[in-house]
Amino acid sequence: MTRTRKFSVTTVPENDIALLKATQPPDQFVPAVMGNPDALHIGDEVFAVGSPFGLTASESAGIVSGLNRIYHPNKDLRLEKMIQFDAAVNPGNSGGPLVNRYGEVVGIVTGLLNPTEQNFFVGIGFAVPIDAAASAAGPNPF
Secondary structure (H helix, E strand, C coil): CCCCCCEEEEEEHHHCEEEEEECCCCCCCCCCCECCHHHCCCCCEEEEEECHHHCCCEEEEEEEEEEEEEEEEECCEEEEEEEEECCCCCCCCCCCEEEECCCCEEEEEEEECCCCCCCCCCCCEEEEEHHHHHHHHCCCCC
16 A cells, blocks of 8 residues: 655755645654753854664754854855854754753754865854744644
């Protein structure tokens, strides 16, 4: 038996976000707990969760290195109010959650600053604050 899931999609290009909202989530679905990115301070522990290089359910630890940063992932896109952190970010982490030490989602990993243009971690990751994503999703996003 094949089961089809339905999703609604919202895109927010100015924040480099695409949101998928399941209209029929699985019964065992446990929503993420949203944290408050405004409560973050430089030096706070954060964890980037994702699938770097296809290695599913990976987590890397780091600290918040800066707040309200401007990030230019390419010449046509300027992202503002970003969370800067030093947890390892590699291809496959983008779109995953950035969580605080309590497991609350405080951001969505967007990418990394890599002036060498080589395909490996250099220590400067960026995340869109979760409140920016949640406001795009509308009421009760999770």
